[in-house]
Amino acid sequence: TKDATMSHSIQFLLLLALCCVTSAESCIKFAAAEQFVDASTSDVDAEHLRSIAPLVHTAIERGDLPGCVVAIGRRRGIVYLESFGHRQLQPSAKPMTRDTVFDMASLTKPIATATSVLMLVEDGRLRYRDKIADFIPEFANHGKESITVSQCLTHTAGFVPDNSLEDYQDGIEEAWQRIWELSLAYEPGAEFKYSDVGYEVLGELVRRITQEDVNTFAKRTIYRPLGMDETGYLPEASLRARAAVNEQRDGQWMQGEVHDPRAFALGGVAGHAGLFSTVDDLARFARMLLGGGELDGIRVVSAAGVREMTRRREVPGGFRTYGWDSLSGYSTNRSELFSEQAFGHGGFTGTAMWIDPELDLFVIFLSNRLHPDGQGNVNDLAGRIGAIAVASLIADRADLSLRDRQGTTTTQLSSDTSSQTDATVAASTARGKQVLTGIDALIRDNFASLSGQRVGLITNHTGRDREGQPTINVLHQSPQVNLVALFSPEHGIRGALDQANIGDSKDEPTGLPIYSLYGESRQPTAEQLQQIDTLVFDIQDIGCRFYTYISTMGMAMRAAAEHGVRFVVLDRPNPISGSRIEGPLSDADRSTFVAYHSLPIRHGMTVGELALMFRNELRLDLELQVVKVEGWDRRDYWDQTNLTWVNPSPNMRSLNEAVLYPGIGLLETTNLSVGRGTDTPFEVLGAPWIVPRELAAALNKRHLPGVTFVPIQFIPTTSKYAGQTCGGVNVIVTDRSVFEPVRTGLEIACLLCELYRENWQVQSIDRLLVNRDLLQLLLDGSDAHLLINSYAEALWKFRHRRQEFLLYD
Helix, strand or coil: CCCCCCCHHHHHHHHHHHHCCCCCCCCECCCCCCCECCHHHCCECHHHHCCHHHHHHHHHHCCCCCEEEEEEEECCEEEEEEEEEEEECCCCCEECCCCCEEECHHHHHHHHHHHHHHHHHHCCCCCCCCEHHHCCHHHCCCCCCCCEHHHHHCCCCCCCCCCCHHHHCCCHHHHHHHHHCCCCCCCCCCCCCCCHHHHHHHHHHHHHHHCCCHHHHHHHHHHHHHCCCCCEECCCHHHHCCECEEEEECCEEEECCCCCHHHHHCCCCCCCCCEEECHHHHHHHHHHHHCCCEECCEECCCHHHHHHHHCCEEECCEEECCCCEEECCCCCCCCCCCCCCCEEEEECCCEEEEEECCCCEEEEEEECCCCCCCCCCCHHHHHHHHHHHHHCEHHHHHHHHHHHHCCCCCCCCCCCCCCCCHHHHHHHHHCCCCCECHHHHHHHCCCHHHCCCEEEEEECCCCECCCCCEHHHHHHHCCCCEEEEEEECCCCCCCCCCCCCCCCEEECCCCEEEEECCCCCCCCCHHHHCCCCEEEEECCCCCECCCCHHHHHHHHHHHHHHCCCEEEEECCCCCCCCCCCEEEECCCCCCECCECCCCEEECCCCHHHHHHHHHHHCCCCCCEEEECCECCCCCCCHHHCCCCCCCCECCECCHHHHHHHHHHHHHCCCCCECCCCCCCCCCEEEECCCCHHHHHHHHHCCCCCCEEEEEEEECCCCCCCCCCCEEEEEEEECCCCCCCHHHHHHHHHHHHHHHCCCCCCHHHHHHHHCCHHHHHHHHCCCCHHHHHHHCHHHHHHHHHHHHCCCCCC
16 A cells, blocks of 8 residues: 655655656656655665766766666665666667566576575475485486585586587587586585576476476466566566567577577576566565565565575685675675675676665666677676665664774675775876877877978967977978968967957968968868868867867868868877767757767767768768877876876866866856856856855755865856856866766756746757757756756767777777
């Protein structure tokens, strides 16, 4: 029955869930009434759980997964349930929904097989110490005679991880004969080696004892009594239709068909893989285990049985339980904040489930990370979500803090359990690093690629070598280079002008003409190109689509192609890293000077990589050469290169401002001040009609990752609202590694629509957004989750589009 204490706010959320747009949506949805409990009555901080969404959105944008469903709950019921992204991207996009059916992969081992074994133990038909060969006589060969049920359950039986797929090519009966003939890889009990073979054997053991396969037995004795009506092997057609799609097998998409090739070869039912389920069914299973084997008055197994199955057991190199992981080399999806009683498991397809009896907590993470290309990585994400879940438990926060101070917090036995701050990473990476930009590499190679050419140089003050010498001087002074003309972008050749139109001029030190590409013409003219064989581009970009230097490059490339002029890009690092992409793509039919090509706002590419993309996708008949950066890792930010920072434009005065720019800069074409005319442009934003504390409090309640907001007042000396007092916020990046600038900008936009709709001129954001659909969602009052999900598929496609043009690892 529905919880009589359900608050008005929860009723509103339920209504909102029903009204959400189903196309590419991600909205909070709560479980059916009998499973939902109000977080406020369960000692759970619902606000803290909002931290999950930004992590998931970042992972989706990074290409780690197309979508997922996350549920967090306690014995009484679910307190958080949310779906993100898509359950299918190809051949057509379909949004992830709460009722999506997932291939559990290795979660089959504990949920189906180990629990079935427990049922047999409780019935007296089996003991954990029993030898497998006592029930399967043909198993008794090659040293396997003494292997026990317990050893198979804990992966210490001596089996190889997987036997050859060739063993399965001659039918099911022959496959079993080859399994029985397998030799051991090590002495039983001497090592821990995770093995599918051991659970295939256990699945067959269940069949030999019960005369039912593990699917039939588990459904009859476990799933049906628990009301897990959508759990089982070989899902029927109605369940397959809403199953998350995995990759392709023999040219066909796997949907509702087991991914594991050995389980598939065994007819889809096996002890190690093949189970399908939904988040609601798994939540019931988790609640049953937290309840000591009982749920809603129905007892499936005894409390003693649950304790014995889930008790931590030491194995060589870690800890396991009967069926579940506890703490081992396979625990990368385990939160470090779980107690020692916690047990869980992951699945190859992108599933994970952890249950902590001490904390009365379960965390379910279901994804189809293998769709569409067999790639994806979600273990770290699942572990982070687990940590947020634990930290949301109000009653346990003091205990967690005490455990941490006493040094008793559980530590993962894996190679990726420690992390460093950005400052530490920057310092350790920069020490001794020798990054050569394109101009440095050109100098080292004695200007070979420009020898004998009449050169026109597109540059500004950011074009300089490691020693700080301007590229203009370097090329002009080289006897190998005939530099005949200069071209300047927005802000002029010295980067000092902040005006709409810049005229042509002359460079006094060299006597060369300077043709402005930010005046009457924004690309070189035929007359200017008559005396030029090669155009060279050397300008530092900041990694944001609407920063106009890349538009200047694209238009110059088009002019060069039209007039048979060669084009050379002296590449430079992307200062805000080349590993992160974020934000909506600009509409392909609306090319402007702030959206020259259809790119996401944070494109994660260098100018050289973009040049390769422009030539290919714009079909330019152009001889193009990129002189690559050397020694740069695309994950590096500028402060990890040991290169000197030079303000690329008058209001881009620090790396911190560059990191903020894709999100805060997005808002500047509206009637907001983004700090121009202050000492910290893009680090503050405001307007005379904003109430600082109101906006800061609302933003901080969003728990956006890696950023906090401080209420301030400021008076710009120039630009928008010059001389007027503006209320607003100081945007402080606290952790660059998880900060999402575009998401932050969109969250701010949504709040401005909510709090100041009569004052804020939201329509003007489209000048830099250049995305009709996203603008309409903003005008409709949609939340940031829906905005971000609306372009998730396009962002995923861009990630694959850009792959062939990437020059750096």
